[in-house]
Amino acid sequence: MIGAFLCFLALSMIFPLLVSLYYQDNTTIAFAISLSVTILSGLLLWKFTPAGDQIRIRDGFAIVTFSWIFMAAFGSLPFLISGEIPSVTDAFFETMSGFTTTGATILEDIEVVPRALLFWRSLIQWLGGMGIIVLSVAVLPLLGVGGMQLFRAEVPGPTKDKLSPRVRDTAKILWGVYVLISAVETVLLMIGGLNLYDALCHTFTTMATGGFANYNASIGHFQNPFVQYVFIVFMFMAGVNFSLHFRMLKGDLRTCWRDSEFLFYVTLLLIGTLVLGLATGFSSTFSTTGETIRHSLFQSVSIMTTTGYVTADYETWPYVAQALIFLFMFVGGCAGSTGGSIKVVRLLLLLKATISEIKKLIHPHGVIPVRIGGKPVSRDIISNILGFFFLYILIFYVGFLVMSALGLDMRSALSSVAATLGNVGPGFGVIGPTHTYATIPAAGKWFLTFLMLTGRLEIFTVIILFSRSFWKV
């Protein structure tokens, strides 16, 4: 199974290979070697692992987690072989940051890196955004029935709604919508003056809410307001549940406005923008109102959807604005979007469950169901979300402790954990918007890599492998 995914990964290396041929940037050989090594290992694994006909629920978790680790390992080959990122730790960190759509980078000067490598970096974010396993389920017929177990372990969100009876069709729809919206963004960015290469690379990383940019100043490099608004709109769209996009494309606009997660998502974004706008406005961070609105909107959307693009150095903003940006790292996109972190629907349900607990204190005999969109939510889902939330915060605490032990100051330690676990990217302090993760000690990099994977696969899929009951027969 994992072998099949590797072959898939190898095939996707053809694209950067073409880019390197076009730009003649001396990475062609690196890609050719990586491609052959990956495809060979993939085929070998495919051949020598017994093809189990039935994927049990527990197998699903292990297959997905190990597939991601394998893909990050093989995906880092071009960086290593070309010598652009000589250290294994750094290359693995960068690749995992790509696949998990985190966007944390160790590259100090991005602009000197060969174009094909930057293209590859963006492409893996795009593949990881909707999920490479979901893509395989859509394309490879061999996955059939077992695909559901894998699909469930990879797609984010507390409940996984199928858009079609067959998981294969559902995966096809999701990827179809993803490709379609990406195509629209590329065209709009090109209208905004970007060349095809930049437009594609940045589309890949917006749609995946990844956040890798080709320039040291991130999106701040493009000073055209139109381009920045295009980014805002598409980051926003990438943070919306893709099944909602599908319904909208089918002309069903009403469900969208009735979807309570979507409404809560919009409300949170508006509140965030307002807070950032007022804070930066009163402190006169920017010279014009237009700029204030644009930067506030950009930063709140970018951080909340866990994209992690920056247009301005928010570390110079007032403290309240910084606090909000930090808090937004714990929100994330909607369920079924490419955004990371806790997800809007979970927060909404936690809020509603808390309100119902308070009501229960007043009416001890009251029957108060927790509803979402008018429909009651089962206790199972709520207790699952409570467990998720607790685990998320627990990992955050432990991570904070670990990073502090490795010598990071409080600001950097707190934000590095929040930014990697939530797949955001930039943080504060040594990993702030004008810095990179390069200065973090190697042990810290490995730990943060682990957090990125845990965050992308929504905690349980990875953590379950550490539970003793998983390995018991």
Next chain:
Amino acid sequence: MKIVIIGAGQIGSNLVKRLSQENHEVILIDIDPQKVKKTQENLDIMAIHGSGSSINVLDKAGIKGADMLVAVTDKDEINIVSCMIAGRFNVATKIARIKDAEFSTSGEILTGRDLGIDMMINPELLTATRIAALIRQANATDLIGFFDGRIQILGLHIDEQFNFLGQPLKDVTQHFGELNFRTIAVRRRQQTLIPTGDNCLLSGDQVFVMAETEDIPRLIDIAGLKPLHIENVMILGGGHIGVESARLLEKDFNVKIIESSQEKSAEIAKGLNNALVICGDGTEIDLLAQEGIVEMDAFVAVTGKDETNIISTLMAKHLKIPRTIALVNNTDYIPITPSIGLETTVSKQMITVNAILKYIRRGEIISIDTLQGIDAEAIELVPKKGAKITKKPLKDIHFPKGAIVGAVLHEETVFVPVGDSRIQAGDKTVVFALPEAIHKVEALFD
């Protein structure tokens, strides 16, 4: 095809399994959230929790674009209503499980057509019909009809009395003169074998033969298998299946039916003319002895509990009753039944699911029937013009291993083909094949 199925009971879930394996888009609706969750986890389908007679739920299930609705809950009313709703949504085919015979008998006030139902299926009646056929053809362990019952697949148990033990099949055939038949499968020690002319039959085998219905008694006679004369039949369990079986058999046989509930016994007794209804616990050996179980020629266990049916049938076998039939509903039990000594079992689920699948595929080239405990499937195929199979006589065709032609319907005449026979385009042909050979066979007919 997009198919909506209502009811995740034994029939519904088996149907869902078969259809999803054949790559149909399947949406299942059930009122029990646990069942919905379980099916959703195990199969690649969409399962929705809710009532099948609710317009809202059906709409959510995407009834608008569905090609077919199959309502198989155990409540007639729900099945009828959901078919009516589906009719409003222009669903092409509607199949409902209807217990109440009043709806299905012709000349009634309200017929299936009035209700917008294309096929009404009564699992209990189907099962009772199969049981009655098995009692009448007492040597058969299985009986499945094709082409309106003109051709049958007959399961036979081979014992020491068989005249041609250990002789290759190609020699055996000569002894039967002009009788046409085909040995299509042999089950030997839990394994299914599609025999060739060189194979021979051994004692203990279960053999499946395809033959014309009218030839079957002579066939059994020549084979030397002692024909069973059945006079006394005991039926355990006065449920729907038990009563219907008794009704079908009471004219020709001496039927006793045992039911434990007092009220139900009285009710059954009113509806039956000749059969004797006995009220008591059928698992009590004393009661059975009193009612003369040792004198019985056949024992049929059709209570609602598989375990009771299996145990009481084993008891009957122990008492040397020559013919026993057990109703085994849990499909998980079916593979083990031969090894615990139950040679003839019927399953309401399998019979119903096969009947529905046959209906679904009508008009298409394939119709499949599965035999209990046998891996192979009987497929009905119609060769297209210019198909490979029509070009040469059968013996010259490289027929795939694990597959065999059973019978052919050529312009209203049915025949069992021999080596020199030639199949022509448009002939309905029953092929018996192991799952791995099916695709190769289909290629020959295309």
